[in-house]
Amino acid sequence: MAKALLYYPGCSVKRNSPWYEKSALAVLEALGYRVKELDKWYCCGATISLAADDVIRHLGAIRSLIQAEKEGEALGTNEMLTVCPMCYNVLARVNNLLKRDREKLETAARYLRDENLEKYSLSTRVIHVVQVLHREREKLGELVKRRLDGVRVAAYYGCTLVRPKDVAVDNPESPRVMEEILRSVGIETVEYPFKTLCCGAYHSVYRKNIAVANSGLILTDAAARGADIMVTVCPLCHYNLELAYRSMARKPGIRVMYLTDLLAYVMGLDDALSPETRSFLDKLREARRELVATPGGGNS
Amino acid sequence: MDMDGFVEEVVRISGRNPYLCYQCGMCSAVCPVAQYMDILPHQIIRLVQMGDPAVLESDAIWVCISCMACVDRCPRDVGPGIIIDALRQFKLRRGAEKYDYFQVPELGEAPSLALVAASRKLTG
Amino acid sequence: MSSKESPETGPRPVSGKEEGGKTIRIYVMGRAYEVPEGLTILKALEYAGFRLTRGVGCRGGFCGACAVMYRMPGEYKLRTALACQTLARDGMHLVFIPYAPMKKPRYDIEKLRPDAGSVIAIFPEVTRCLACNACTKACPQGLQVMDAIQAIIRGDIAAAANLAFDCIGCGLCSIRCPAEIRHVYVFQLVRRLYGKYMLPKAKHVEERIKEIEAGKYDEEMEKLMKLSLEELKRLYMSRDIEKA
Numbered sequence: 001m002a003k004a005l006l007y008y009p010g011c012s013v014k015r016n017s018p019w020y021e022k023s024a025l026a027v028l029e030a031l032g033y034r035v036k037e038l039d040k041w042y043c044c045g046a047t048i049s050l051a052a053d054d055v056i057r058h059l060g061a062i063r064s065l066i067q068a069e070k071e072g073e074a075l076g077t078n079e080m081l082t083v084c085p086m087c088y089n090v091l092a093r094v095n096n097l098l099k100r101d102r103e104k105l106e107t108a109a110r111y112l113r114d115e116n117l118e119k120y121s122l123s124t125r126v127i128h129v130v131q132v133l134h135r136e137r138e139k140l141g142e143l144v145k146r147r148l149d150g151v152r153v154a155a156y157y158g159c160t161l162v163r164p165k166d167v168a169v170d171n172p173e174s175p176r177v178m179e180e181i182l183r184s185v186g187i188e189t190v191e192y193p194f195k196t197l198c199c200g201a202y203h204s205v206y207r208k209n210i211a212v213a214n215s216g217l218i219l220t221d222a223a224a225r226g227a228d229i230m231v232t233v234c235p236l237c238h239y240n241l242e243l244a245y246r247s248m249a250r251k252p253g254i255r256v257m258y259l260t261d262l263l264a265y266v267m268g269l270d271d272a273l274s275p276e277t278r279s280f281l282d283k284l285r286e287a288r289r290e291l292v293a294t295p296g297g298g299n300s
Numbered sequence: 301m302d303m304d305g306f307v308e309e310v311v312r313i314s315g316r317n318p319y320l321c322y323q324c325g326m327c328s329a330v331c332p333v334a335q336y337m338d339i340l341p342h343q344i345i346r347l348v349q350m351g352d353p354a355v356l357e358s359d360a361i362w363v364c365i366s367c368m369a370c371v372d373r374c375p376r377d378v379g380p381g382i383i384i385d386a387l388r389q390f391k392l393r394r395g396a397e398k399y400d401y402f403q404v405p406e407l408g409e410a411p412s413l414a415l416v417a418a419s420r421k422l423t424g
Numbered sequence: 425m426s427s428k429e430s431p432e433t434g435p436r437p438v439s440g441k442e443e444g445g446k447t448i449r450i451y452v453m454g455r456a457y458e459v460p461e462g463l464t465i466l467k468a469l470e471y472a473g474f475r476l477t478r479g480v481g482c483r484g485g486f487c488g489a490c491a492v493m494y495r496m497p498g499e500y501k502l503r504t505a506l507a508c509q510t511l512a513r514d515g516m517h518l519v520f521i522p523y524a525p526m527k528k529p530r531y532d533i534e535k536l537r538p539d540a541g542s543v544i545a546i547f548p549e550v551t552r553c554l555a556c557n558a559c560t561k562a563c564p565q566g567l568q569v570m571d572a573i574q575a576i577i578r579g580d581i582a583a584a585a586n587l588a589f590d591c592i593g594c595g596l597c598s599i600r601c602p603a604e605i606r607h608v609y610v611f612q613l614v615r616r617l618y619g620k621y622m623l624p625k626a627k628h629v630e631e632r633i634k635e636i637e638a639g640k641y642d643e644e645m646e647k648l649m650k651l652s653l654e655e656l657k658r659l660y661m662s663r664d665i666e667k668a
Contacts (some may be wrong), residue, residue: 045416051389090341163369202414
C-alpha cells in the first residue's frame with residue numbers, strides 16, 4: 001500500500017503559488033506517496049498568536065488538526081503534510097502548545113462542542129515537505145532523469161522552518177536538510193551566511209523597504225558566491241525575494257524558484273513545471289553543458 | 301490610555317520574565333530588522349524593566365516581525381520577541397490600529413499569508 | 425427599533441390577562457408584552473402594537489430585513505433569527521437588528537478580476553478572520569459563512585460564491601464577527617464575480633442580445649409604442665398563454 005499523507009495546502013499555496021503545489025505533489029507522488037487533501041481546512045493564522053492568554057487565534061489551526069485526526073483514521077496515517085513553512089510553523093506550534101497546556105485544549109474543546117466537533121486527542125503529527133524529501137533522499141537520487149552539471153544552487157530557509165527550536169526541521173543555526181536533498185539528486189550547493197535571515201515577512205505589504213532590503217541582501221550575497229538559483233519552500237519568501245529582485249537597478253544573476261520545481265525538473269516531471277521555469281532550466285542546462293564540454297571552460 | 305500596571309499585564313500576556321535580562325545585547329545583535337528600529341530590542345526590555353510606558357510609544361515594537369531569532373538565542377530565556385509581541389497586544393487590546401489597509405497599493409497582489417499575518421500583528 | 429408609536433395603536437405593555445386563548449410574555453428591549461401563543465415574532469410585535477417601517481419586508485423569509493437577536497430564559501446563548509420565520513416563545517428577550525451599519529462600496533465590475541485580490545483590495549478585513557465561526561452560528565439561512573470567507577482567503581471564488589448563494593443580506597453575521605467583516609457586501613461581490621466571469625455564458629441569451637442589437641425587434645417595438653392604452657390592454661388580455 002502506498003504511504004499516505006494528509007495534505008494541508010494552506011491559503012497562499014492555493015491562491016498565490018499553484019505551481020509550487022503542483023511540483024511538490026508530483027515529486028511526492030513519484031516517491032510513492034498517496035497525498036490526500038483534507039476535505040476541510042482553515043487558515044492557520046499565518047503567524048501564531050504569542051499571547052499566553054489567547055485561544056481564539058489558534059482556532060483555525062485547531063480545527064484543521066481535528067479534521068486531520070478524523071480523516072487520518074480512514075487513511076491509516078497521522079502525518080499532516082504542509083508545504084508552506086508558515087503553515088507548518090503555526091500548526092506544529094499550536095499542536096505542541098495543546099500538548100503542554102491541557103487547559104487550553106479543554107477551553108477549545110468546550111468552545112467547539114457547539115459545532116459538534118470532537119475534542120482533539122493530540123494524535124496529529126505536523127510535518128513539512130522538506131522533512132519528507134529528506135527522509136526519502138536516497139530514493140530521490142534513484143529517480144533522477146536529468147543532470148544539472150555545473151549549476152549551483154543556494155538553499156534559503158528563512159525563519160519558520162528553523163525557529164523556534166522546538167519545531168525546527170534541522171539545526172537552527174546551520175540547517176543542512178535542503179542542501180542534502182539537492183546533493184542527493186546531483187546538484188551542487190552554495191554556502192552563504194544569510195540562509196536563515198528573515199526575508200522581511202509581512203512587511204512587504206506595510207513597510208516594503210524592509211522586505212526589499214533584507215531579501216535583496218540574501219539574493220545578492222548568494223549570487224556573489226556563484227549561485228545560479230535560489231531555492232525556497234515558502235510562498236512569502238518567494239514573493240519577497242522576487243519583489244527585491246524586481247526593485248534592483250543592477251540585477252544579480254540569480255533566479256528564485258521552489259525547491260520542488262528544481263526536483264521535478266531533474267526527475268523529468270515536466271507537467272508539474274510552469275512553462276517559464278522549464279524553459280529557464282532548459283536554457284541554463286544547455287549553457288552549462290557547453291561550458292563544461294569546452295576545454296578550459298569548466299571551473300568545477 | 302491608562303498605563304498603570306502595564307508591566308504586570310505585559311508579563312502576564314507574554315508569560316515571560318523581563319527581569320531576568322542582563323542586557324547582553326544578543327537580541328539586538330541578531331535582530332534582522334534592528335536597523336529600522338528607533339530603539340533596539342535590548343533597550344525595549346530595559347524600559348519594560350524600569351516600567352517606563354514610553355516603550356509603548358516606540359515604533360520598534362511594530363517593526364519586530366516575531367522571527368524568533370532573539371527568542372531562540374537569548375541566554376537568559378527572556379524571549380524579547382515574545383515580550384515585544386505582548387507590548388503590541390497591550391496597545392491593540394486598547395484599540396490601536398497600526399495598519400491602514402487602504403494605504404497599501406498592492407493589497408490585492410500580496411500573498412494571503414502576508415495579509416493575514418499583517419492583520420494579526422497590526423490590527424486589534 | 426424602527427417603529428412608530430401613536431396613542432391609539434402604539435405598543436401595549438402588559439396590562440393583565442388578555443381575553444381568550446393562551447398568551448405568552450415576550451420582552452422587547454426589556455419591556456414586557458402579552459401576546460397570543462403561536463405567532464411569529466413579527467406578528468407578535470405587530471399584535472403588541474408596533475408599526476414597523478424598517479425591519480420588515482417580504483414576510484416570507486427572502487428579503488433579510490427582519491433580523492432579530494434574542495435570549496431565552498436560563499440560557500446564555502445569544503440567538504439570531506428572522507422575525508417573520510420564527511415563533512415567539514414565552515420569556516423571549518429580543519431586539520430588532522434591522523441594519524448592520526456598512527457603506528456599500530462602489531466598484532466597476534468590468535475592471536475587476538475573479539480572484540481573491542479583487543475582493544481583498546475592497547474588503548481587506550476578510551484577512552482578519554479568526555475561524556471562530558460566530559458568523560455561521562448566527563446565520564438564519566444555515567449557511568457555512570466561515571467556510572465561504574475562508575474560501576476567499578485561499579482564492580477559491582467559485583466555492584465562496586456557491587457557499588454564499590443563499591445569503592439574504594440580513595447582516596447578522598457581520599454584527600457578530602470579531603474581525604468586523606462586511607459579509608453582506610463581500611458575498612454580493614463574490615457572487616457577481618462568479619456570475620460574470622466564471623459561470624458558462626448562456627448561449628441563447630447571447631444570441632438574443634445580438635438579434636436585439638441588430639434591430640430584429642425594432643419594427644415590432646415601434647408598432648407597440650404607437651398603440652393606445654386600450655389597444656395595449658386588449659393585446660395583453662388576448663396574448664398566447666401556455667396551457668397548464
